[in-house]
Amino acid sequence: MALQDQTLPLPGIVPDRTGSDRTDHLLVASMVESGSRVLDVGCGDGELLQLLESRGIDGRGIELSREGVNRCVAKGLAVVQGDADTDLVNYPDDAFDYVILSQTLQATRQPRMVLENLLRIGRRAIVSFPNFGFWKMRLQLLIGGHMPRTENLPATWYDTANIHFCTIKDFVELCDEINVKMERSVALDLYGRPVPLNLPWWVWNMFGEQGVFLLSRGAGK
Amino acid sequence: MVDVASITSPIPSPILGSTGISADERSHEADHPHSLVAQFGADQPLRLDCGVDLAPFQIAYQTYGTLNADRSNAILICHALTGDQHVFNVHPLTGKAGWWEIMIGPGRPIDTDKYFIICSNVIGGCMGSTGPASTNPATGKLWGLDFPVITIPDMVRAQAMLLDRLGIDTLLCVIGGSMGGMQVLQWTAAYPQRVFSAMPVACATRHSAQNIAFHELGRQAVMADPDWHHGRYFERSTQPHRGLAVARMAGHITYLSDAALHRKFGRRMQDRDLPTFSFDADFQVESYLRYQGSSFVERFDANSYLYLTRAMDYFDIAADHQGVLAKAFAGIKTRFCVVSFTSDWLFPTSESRALVHALNASSARVSFAEIETDRGHDAFLLDVPEFFDISRAFLESAGKARGLTSGA
Numbered sequence: 001m002a003l004q005d006q007t008l009p010l011p012g013i014v015p016d017r018t019g020s021d022r023t024d025h026l027l028v029a030s031m032v033e034s035g036s037r038v039l040d041v042g043c044g045d046g047e048l049l050q051l052l053e054s055r056g057i058d059g060r061g062i063e064l065s066r067e068g069v070n071r072c073v074a075k076g077l078a079v080v081q082g083d084a085d086t087d088l089v090n091y092p093d094d095a096f097d098y099v100i101l102s103q104t105l106q107a108t109r110q111p112r113m114v115l116e117n118l119l120r121i122g123r124r125a126i127v128s129f130p131n132f133g134f135w136k137m138r139l140q141l142l143i144g145g146h147m148p149r150t151e152n153l154p155a156t157w158y159d160t161a162n163i164h165f166c167t168i169k170d171f172v173e174l175c176d177e178i179n180v181k182m183e184r185s186v187a188l189d190l191y192g193r194p195v196p197l198n199l200p201w202w203v204w205n206m207f208g209e210q211g212v213f214l215l216s217r218g219a220g221k
Numbered sequence: 222m223v224d225v226a227s228i229t230s231p232i233p234s235p236i237l238g239s240t241g242i243s244a245d246e247r248s249h250e251a252d253h254p255h256s257l258v259a260q261f262g263a264d265q266p267l268r269l270d271c272g273v274d275l276a277p278f279q280i281a282y283q284t285y286g287t288l289n290a291d292r293s294n295a296i297l298i299c300h301a302l303t304g305d306q307h308v309f310n311v312h313p314l315t316g317k318a319g320w321w322e323i324m325i326g327p328g329r330p331i332d333t334d335k336y337f338i339i340c341s342n343v344i345g346g347c348m349g350s351t352g353p354a355s356t357n358p359a360t361g362k363l364w365g366l367d368f369p370v371i372t373i374p375d376m377v378r379a380q381a382m383l384l385d386r387l388g389i390d391t392l393l394c395v396i397g398g399s400m401g402g403m404q405v406l407q408w409t410a411a412y413p414q415r416v417f418s419a420m421p422v423a424c425a426t427r428h429s430a431q432n433i434a435f436h437e438l439g440r441q442a443v444m445a446d447p448d449w450h451h452g453r454y455f456e457r458s459t460q461p462h463r464g465l466a467v468a469r470m471a472g473h474i475t476y477l478s479d480a481a482l483h484r485k486f487g488r489r490m491q492d493r494d495l496p497t498f499s500f501d502a503d504f505q506v507e508s509y510l511r512y513q514g515s516s517f518v519e520r521f522d523a524n525s526y527l528y529l530t531r532a533m534d535y536f537d538i539a540a541d542h543q544g545v546l547a548k549a550f551a552g553i554k555t556r557f558c559v560v561s562f563t564s565d566w567l568f569p570t571s572e573s574r575a576l577v578h579a580l581n582a583s584s585a586r587v588s589f590a591e592i593e594t595d596r597g598h599d600a601f602l603l604d605v606p607e608f609f610d611i612s613r614a615f616l617e618s619a620g621k622a623r624g625l626t627s628g629a
Contacts, residue, residue: 058586066591073558073588074610076618080559080577080589090578 023192024212025051028102028126031184031214032057036097039122041084041114042104046072049079060096062087085109088117096122103210105129105171106162116178119217124183128212131187133167133205152209168204168211179218186212242314242519244460247347248363251522252356254281254342254349255313256306259386267344267379270535273369277358280383281349282341285309285325286333288389293623295389296331296616297380298340299397299404302472302529303521305348308340309333314520323604330613335620336393343404344379345371345529347522353452354522365524366452373400373536377407381415391415394619396612398422398601399568400529403536406576409557410538410549418556418619420612423565423601425572426546426579427537432567435475436530439468443523452524465523466514473513478564478597482506546579553580556622557587558615560608562600588615 025048032038034056040049043061045068052059061079063069072079084101085108099122101114106129108114118125130153131137137148147157155162166174168187175182187195187208195208204211259280261267266276283306288295298308298321305312309319309326325331331338342350345368353368360367384392395416397405402424409419428436443449446464454460474482486506490496493503502508542548557580561573570591580587592607594600601608 060586066593070590070592070607070611073590074607074614076614076621078556078586078588080581080587081574081591082577087578087581090581092582092584095584 022047023188024102024128024210027186027188027194027212028100028128029055031126031212032098032100037095038098038100039091039096040100040102041088041118042101042107043072043077043079044068046075046077046079048100048102049077050075053077084114088114088121091117091121093120094123098122098124098126100126102126102128103130106165108164111164111166112174112178115174115180119180119215123216125180125215126213127171127215128210129166129171130162130210131168131205131208132165133169134190134209135206136190136209138206150209168208169201171211171213172201175213175215181216181218182213183216184214188212244455244458246314247520247522248354248455250314250349251347251352251354251363252349254306256281256283256342256349258282258349259383261382265382267375267382269369269375270372271369275344275351275369278344278351278379279349279355280341280344280351280379281346282306282339282383283308283310284340285338286336288337289625292389293391293393294335294620294625295337295339295384295387295392296394296396297384297392297408298325298331298338299376299380299395299401299408300340300343301397301399301401302533303469303517303526304401305346306340306342306350307348309338312520315516320602323602324609324612330609330616331396332616335625336616339384339387339389341380341383343376343400343529343532345376345525345532347525350379352522353524353528354455363455365455368524368528370531371528372532373403373407374411374541376532377404377411380404380408381412384415391417393623393625394418394420394616396420396422397424399424399598400533402568403533406538407536409553409555410541413550413553413555416555417623418558418615420558420560420615421573421576422560422608423562423568423573423598425568426539426549426576428534429572432475433534435471435567436534438471439530440527442467442471443527449523452527454523460518461523462515462518465518465521465526466511468526469517469521470510470514473510475567476597476599478566478595480564480595481597484595485509546575547582550580550583550585553583553585555585556615556619557585557589558611559587559589560601560611561589561591562596562598562605563591563593564595565598565600567598 029051037058040061043063049059049061062082069081099118105111140148187204188210190209263276266274308321327334342348345352347354353364357364395405395408402421405419405421408416443461443464446461448459449461489505491505491508496503538549539546559573561570577589590611
């Protein structure tokens, strides 16, 4: 398993003066080298993009909802209305240094194709997603007999936009399958703290509430 | 045929108070406009797409605000089909407020305290830039249909010459809606280094077949009017009032939407409770359209309408770049903010989306907002707060990126 033999330096997560309190955003931002060009796919109301721009990063965004796009544009951000499943194909190869997919993978119709496009458009990709292998999720299904719902994923099964859930383990397997290299992998627990790295990967899959991965093209790509 | 003389208007009286513009006044405005004028002599011809070198010629323009020391705060506003350079001052013919005063002024999105704003009448227009209503210096007579056919790139080439004259190398932003948006796109395709940011609004990279069809309808209405006299109406002290009014009426419908017409007029009657069983303007919507037609005729030259609609019809940026739109914007550094409106069926959002896809393919820095409104194509001229917020933020962010300090 790819995660076991990796050396994983803890990212320097420092509170930012923009006041962002989302650890996953700070973590993602810490993975981006300054001065680079970034595309944020599914950028919501632009919180992460603002954080990146405050660090001198040239950020662009795609967002599905019109309200989200207009809020971003009204903040002066370069965001367009678009769908990760259908619109990424319009971007040329190597257009960005990083393409970010933050908490959006599970809402795409074709996660595998989206992932492949991320690493075609960007030299690197940063992907974060809720881990369905998280112990609370497992418990809800095992004991409660319900489809899991959490604070971060409050929607019921019949009205959720999240249609392709996966576990950290599933995601790692997909990356192996499509020859994507994991440069950095971090699991965040329920409180947004990184799960200690000396623990085995199955602990991550159990206690990581979400996974954040810095990816690049594997050998031969 | 519409009898434009017998119009009763639902519009409140201040606007009606602007009637009574004579053909002489309009004709005088074409050669000696109430605005700034840049003259270009025989040594500085305007090279037109049709192969003609137009010289001498003049560009009528207005400026607002103050150009800063390093000449970095200039914004060019490109007007639409029936607009002109009087974007932020009382119109010399109609007496009405400038056509975009809702957007421009101190504290407004296009802030006259921060930016130096230029708006010029397009070449082919009738408000002081050389066009069919101007005097041909070679003959001493008005150009009429002897004026060469002009294109959107010709308009932009003339604007670039004006900016050279004003000593402005790079614009902070080029902004325009509809035909103005086409000019914005042409600016970015032809002079990308001179455009720091661009805001094409409610427009397209090419005129659609449906839009060409509507323009042809308007042109045929003008040319079918016996008073048109093959474009020499001015020699007979007349003009194709009725034809141009019908053209404007048809055009005006395309600028609105079913929902907007319904909200504004519904099936309400005009100054009557029962139908007259005649072809009078029984309905408010008829009365409104007739008013739009007649008031337009007073301020606009019929031949100019033919030329400008033609220029829009010919517009197709991709065709000028081997049929590939993205090639028009290859490697462009300009920051874009593309805006469309949900109820605009003349330049629907799909057109703006195609533009955005091409800009993405060129890795351009682009924002794209579709604004929800039922007011149709004309929404870009109306009070749509979300549009103002977006415009303000885009200009501020462009100014910041260009190192503009507030207050310029």
